[in-house]
Amino acid sequence: MDTRLDLVFAALADPTRRAILTMLLEDDMAVTDVAEPFEMSLAAVSKHLAILTRAGLISQEKRGRVKWCKLEPDALKDASVWMQAFGQFEELDLDAFERFLDAELGQEPAR
């Protein structure tokens, strides 16, 4: 029924995948470059990227022999909208947001 929301939240539930999304915030990346910081096989990262793609959180476009990964932030909108129902987040907590950014971007995404 609302399978889309299932896929988005399930995709976000894994720290490797959230780290990948954070990396893609900076720029589009090739699969090999996405995989580089992680202590797992390329095939494993490729699977993670497939899950993110199925959820609509990223898109992948093959140019030549390299496949470029691009963040698709719109897919988060449904999930974000859903969450608004519960927390009265209209007043976005900017302090918490800033602390989050410092923490998130300051750490390497290895697992």
Next chain:
Amino acid sequence: MDTRLDLVFAALADPTRRAILTMLLEDDMAVTDVAEPFEMSLAAVSKHLAILTRAGLISQEKRGRVKWCKLEPDALKDASVWMQAFGQFEELDLDAFERFLDAELGQEPAR
């Protein structure tokens, strides 16, 4: 590391659990009453509630022989804050939100 975020997103990835959260928006409920609309055993719903509790999304308090379930919207705040990094949702899409509420509250949460 950031296990809390893992637990919250994983908990949200299941439609039954999201339906439970929606029900608890209206009021605190006993486990048996939470389970009533679902076509699954009480034990299954009890497990879902345990998962929501571990994620901090609800709390459970036993009064007498009935255990009351209460929404804990603060747990969504971390997840919501995390998501802000990606979509520029500062301008919350109120139309989409309203459409969501109509759809969500208009449907029965059976699965």
Next chain:
DNA sequence: GCAATCGTCAACCGATCGGTTGAATATGGG
């Protein structure tokens, strides 16, 4: 005190998950 109610526990099931390895498939460069 006893039966009914509320809820969890434990064991089990098939399916999915996150990872591995090794082979296969493009594509590009010299």
Next chain:
DNA sequence: CCCATATTCAACCGATCGGTTGACGATTGC
């Protein structure tokens, strides 16, 4: 043309998931 690079596929693995059933422990009402 050939080799290296980029990525996926396929098979496998143990762990977890979402569900069931049946037994069990608390609590309540009469």
